[in-house]
Amino acid sequence: MLEDRILQRKLLRIQKNENLYFEQDGASCHTSKKIKLLLENLFGDKLIQNAPHSPDIAYPIVTLWAELKKRVKSRFPKNPEELKIITIEEWNKIPIDYVKKLFINFRKRCEKIIELNGGRLEPEHLREIRKEMEKKEEDDSSEEEKENAYEVEQKQKLKLKLIYSKPELIKKAKKEISLIRKKIKAKKKELKKVKKEYTIARKFSQKKDLKRKSEGYLKI
Secondary structure, eight states, rough: TTTHHHHHHHHHHHOOOOOOOEEEEOOOOOSSSSHHHHHHHGGGGGEOOOOOOOOOOOHHHHHHHHHHHHHHHHTTOHHEEEHHHHHHHHHHHHOHHHHHHHHHHHHHHHHHHHHTOOOOOHHHOOOHHHHHHHHHHHHHHHHHHHHHHHHHHHHHHHHHHHHHHHHHHHHHHHHHHHHHHHHHHHHHHHHHHHHHHHHHHHHHHHHHHHHHHHHHHHOO
């Protein structure tokens, strides 16, 4: 199955591009004699084998599997068949943007490893990569907001242009504005009346309180 479908597709891409190589880690499931022979025959000197444990550059696939596992586990599959169905469903639900972020992170890790002459990525290097990615996300978000604001502005301009190009629409808009202004004026008048009534009621209430207090003092 692997030879016929997945690997053949990858082989075609790698053969067409001299900068592409086939890479996998040295986990025991990848290093059986049969698998090694198959990969060597297919990819020749374009096959890269990593150390059995290479967390620095296994980040995308390890993180993706962990995300998939968490999603599948939350649905509690009851048997192998259900597990298979749920796994496919949850795999298809993982957003492509999430996967893209993993590979951006992977690229930055590779660049940092080259900068360190093949050295190990320490916690401070990973923090630096994370900060770079957060800054890029903020910049992208800001750029997106600007684009959205520009798009809204252009739509408003177009709307105004359409309105001014049709006199009947202008007349209708003016009539609507006039009605809104009248309503606002009526509401203000109503509010003024309510405030006046409230002031009178408050003064009357204060007078009653004062009278009650004075009557109390006279009794004493």
